[in-house]
Amino acid sequence: MRNIAVCGNQVTPSIINNDLIETIDMEGIKVNFGLIHTNDLEFDRNAPENEFMVLIKTKAFSCNYRDKHFILKAATKAPEKSFYVIGSEFVGEVIDIGSKVTELEIGDRVIGDGCYPHVKAEGIRPGLPTNNGSKEYQKFHQTKLIKVPPEMPDEVAAAFQIGGQTSYSMIRKLNIAPGENILVTAAKSNTSLFAINALKKYDVNVYALTTSMQFADELKQMGVKELIQIDPQKDSILENESVAAIVKQIGGFDCVIDPLFDIYLGKVIKAIAIEGRYITCGLYNQYSHLTNQDFYYHGSSMGEILSYALIKNIQIIGNCIGYTHDLRQAINDYQQGELNVIIDSIFDTKEIKDFFEQTYNVKHRFGKVVYKYN
Ligand SMILES: NC(=O)c1ccc[n+]([C@@H]2O[C@H](COP(=O)([O-])OP(=O)(O)OC[C@H]3O[C@@H](n4cnc5c(N)ncnc54)[C@H](OP(=O)(O)O)[C@@H]3O)[C@@H](O)[C@H]2O)c1
DSSP: OEEEEEEOTTOOOOTTTTOEEEEEEETTEEEEEEEEEOOOOOOOTTSGGGTTEEEEEEEEEEOOHHHHHHHHHHHHHSOTTOEEEOOSEEEEEEEEEOTTOOSOOTTOEEEEOOOOSSOSSTTOOSSOSOSOTTOSEEEEEGGGEEEOOTTSOHHHHTTTHHHHHHHHHHHHHHTOOTTOEEEESSTTSHHHHHHHHHGGGSOOEEEEEESOOTTHHHHHHTTEEEEEEOOTTSSOGGGSHHHHHHHHHHTSEEEEEESOHHHHHHHHGGGEEEEEEEEEOOOSOSSHHHHTOOOOOOSOOHHHHHHHHHHTTOEEEEOOSOOHHHHHHHHHHHHTTOOOOOEEEEEETTOHHHHHIIIIIOTTOOSEEEEEOO
16 A cells, blocks of 8 residues: 655665655755555454444545644654654545444545544544554544545545634634624634635634735635735734724724734734634644754733733633534535635645645645645
């Protein structure tokens, strides 16, 4: 079976299997990415340990910001003769099921269900089903998979779970009321693109912050009322004249959706309205310890943030992934044409280098980058 992996310098590609290894630069580190063949996965549907298990054949996968940490860790720390298979989102076809599987059938197309923090079956860990989602054959407990409808093509399904489940969870927790003013940071991050598209069915004003105005027209078409380019070196977004004018006019943002709290929380806190809600699902500084690049924080101190939050009765909410219900709602909305998913590009089997360059290195990416097995 095929796998897409970060390979140590001493991994030799098998010519018989048509293995392929290509190198790119990521954050100043040389990373070898390989299409590596390994033995197929064996699956005995009658074995007691497979009672609730489902065997899938992966058709496509994609990577996320979080995978960058695993990639750079494997490239800098893993033994030179080893390889580490990557991928956190996938779509596959069910090709076999255990004897007690009730929720899926052979032939179903499925994606992962990262339901978190609740455990859906005894002994099964909550959260993402895998960090090795490019394996061509994978075995999961039935509760870690969810069926996708025929309306959803493979390239969308392979890019759907993390953005869909996380953005729907964040919007659920914000309890948004009609007419509210919602600020979305890091507008072109995949998480924010999902959130902006998901907000379309709410009667709200969406404002967005970005570090570059590339794709401004596309963001406006998605329903962003005002897109504002900010200087990340500044301590507060209120130093930006456009933001200051909006805040003066609306009295502060009712909600903030922020995927990068160590970039934005300390900059946006004073732009939030009384009794506003701020929610975050992630941080920027996930790999500087692997690349030896310094990370400099700009913004209010934690003391200032919390003092301001308590005086203004602002809720600061954390969010990790979401419930199955959130993912199911996102899938339903997609099926009903109420949720658009933005795909930047699709690469196939031999285009490993291009796939990773586009996922992590190019500045003009807009949406998810998907790899398909042909
Ligand atoms: N816990 C969870 O459940 C969960 C789920 C999903 C995501 N996350 C987290 O959410 C975060 C975003 O993930 P993602 O996959 O959506 O990211 P992504 O698509 O890779 O985000 C890229 C965008 O982030 C912004 N950005 C990057 N570096 C920046 C910097 N130095 N200063 C300001 N903005 C910067 C830029 O937006 P602009 O071009 O618009 O400026 C850039 O286009 C990550 O921390 C990830 O781990 C967590």
